[in-house]
Amino acid sequence: MTTIKDIAELAGVSVGTVDRALNNRGRISPEAKKRIESIAAKLNYRKNKVAKSLANRKLNLKIAVVLHIHSNEFFGEVLRGIERARTEIVDFGISMELYRCKEFDPQDQLHLIDTAIAEGANAVVIVPINHPEIIKRLHRLNEEHIPFVLLASVLEDVKFFSAVRCDYARSGWMAGGLLRLISGGGCKALAFFPSFSMLGHKQRLESFRLYLEKHCPGITLENVVELPNDGFDSYQIVREELSSHPHVSHIVYNGVYSEAGIKAIENSGRRIQSIFFDFAPPTKQALIEGKISAAILQQPEEQGYRAIMVLFDYFTANVIPPEQTIVESYILFKESIEALPK
Amino acid sequence: MTTIKDIAELAGVSVGTVDRALNNRGRISPEAKKRIESIAAKLNYRKNKVAKSLANRKLNLKIAVVLHIHSNEFFGEVLRGIERARTEIVDFGISMELYRCKEFDPQDQLHLIDTAIAEGANAVVIVPINHPEIIKRLHRLNEEHIPFVLLASVLEDVKFFSAVRCDYARSGWMAGGLLRLISGGGCKALAFFPSFSMLGHKQRLESFRLYLEKHCPGITLENVVELPNDGFDSYQIVREELSSHPHVSHIVYNGVYSEAGIKAIENSGRRIQSIFFDFAPPTKQALIEGKISAAILQQPEEQGYRAIMVLFDYFTANVIPPEQTIVESYILFKESIEALPK
DNA sequence: CTGTTAGCGCCTTCAG
């Protein structure tokens, strides 16, 4: 493994000069820079992440995580991933601060971003609320050269450092495929989706609809309902929809309050097959008990973890991440999780 | 973050003494040790992995990876994970050496283990061939205090440092569930499994059988075939089995040569629904084209990666891993991977 | 523009 010291010796200069050459810090003659760079290339020099991090400690690097809500089933998992990342980066001298927001309150989120910067954040992971003020603030982050990572969300017209999310269109498509599979291609169905103010949810629905149109002439989607941001209201809505659509036999439920959906189906007394998104404990239990047919997971824990690690790699090894990190969606059914015999 | 220097000052000793106290190196008075330990505990001291690794460099730590074959579809992926791990650990001064084996040849594997140790391996990741000589050699590794990690395999009666694998019983169970789902619970089926000299495959089959017995009175498993370690032979066997079981409509195929299974089904000219294990390119293509119904994945890449990282965590942070790291199995179907419209 | 040096936190060696 070659070190800057090796390069310095070969080039007949000091390590300081090599450092300046290889990190574009200026204050170096073009010739020296070029010579050193070519030696480094020839020796296939790679900066040692560990040594760099040890030296970096003095910089006191800090990552701010700004949410759009306080927490919920999905983001509780996301936060677990973020906490796991935290334990991995502390030894590298990088700290992390969490800023939770009042539910979908753009003003509060704006304030949180300001606070984070004021408190010395060198980078931001954010679940942005889709609001002009927030977009404007993100533009300003770019001007201030504070890299930010979009987490579990889609945002148009903003240049970001990187984004970590699932493929919303894909998971909608998969829901269509699953519905076809469990219904044999013929049924009347209802779909419930969370707030369309998150663009991803809209994309997912579009894709789900498209699948049914293209591949499922026998499936009638009787209604698509946007769920409110409350468990009891959600419950009520599902109950009412089921009442007013007495022939519906299948449901796709993509709500933040999974228990609302489960209970509403159960209490309807009907024999309904259903596909749920995500995997909070109620969903897990319901799946095991056969109350729901399948769940589509989007690895929230992994998304939270990745979002931090993108910045970690940047800080420790100057890695420029891909524009998007897409976390795979996958399917669980009863047999994936129930206890095995013996 | 507290450092040994902090502790040294508080205890009124030097960092050297703190180091000896906290790492059980002996040569220290019991009182000093106790006092330092209690201070460390009070301050919630954690050793800094990065600093330790930088110092570790001089030790030249080395991990040997010993396979049971040269490579195949599944282990090609495993190796990708291992290579990814390699890039992550070099900066920590830990190197990795790969030892590929003649197909299932215990004598060769024995030799590889010896070579690895002779070449200075400090730890081993191994896919052990289930043979008394190998078991004996592993026992000796324990005596030599060389930690070893079992990768993608099950082995009885050997004490190992850690094991990374999938849950074979689970994936067999899932195959049963999937078969029920796609067949509507009634069909005649055939199952093909790879060499039962790997215990995991046996466990998987048992679990698959049990599922059918318990939950699928309508499914008749007409035959279960152990596939040879050759693609053309595998192809031939599947063709013959299909011929001699003309009413079979469903297949579960868990072979190393996926293309053999796919082609055999295709060339039979029958309309067969099938569940494949793992996810080599032929499987992927066949899934997209609708030639097979679903695939059960076992994250080979992740298994390879984890096996190395278990040792990495041990070397860099003295982390004693769980006895088993179980990598989840999951299901893919066409809608999970086909290109989306637009 | 370039060299020197003092750390970052830990471990090892060598004196005492």
Place this chain on the structure above:
DNA sequence: CTGAAGGCGCTAACAG
């Protein structure tokens, strides 16, 4: 049994 010092590779501050 304990302390002091040097070094792992890199960065930053200061001196020239």
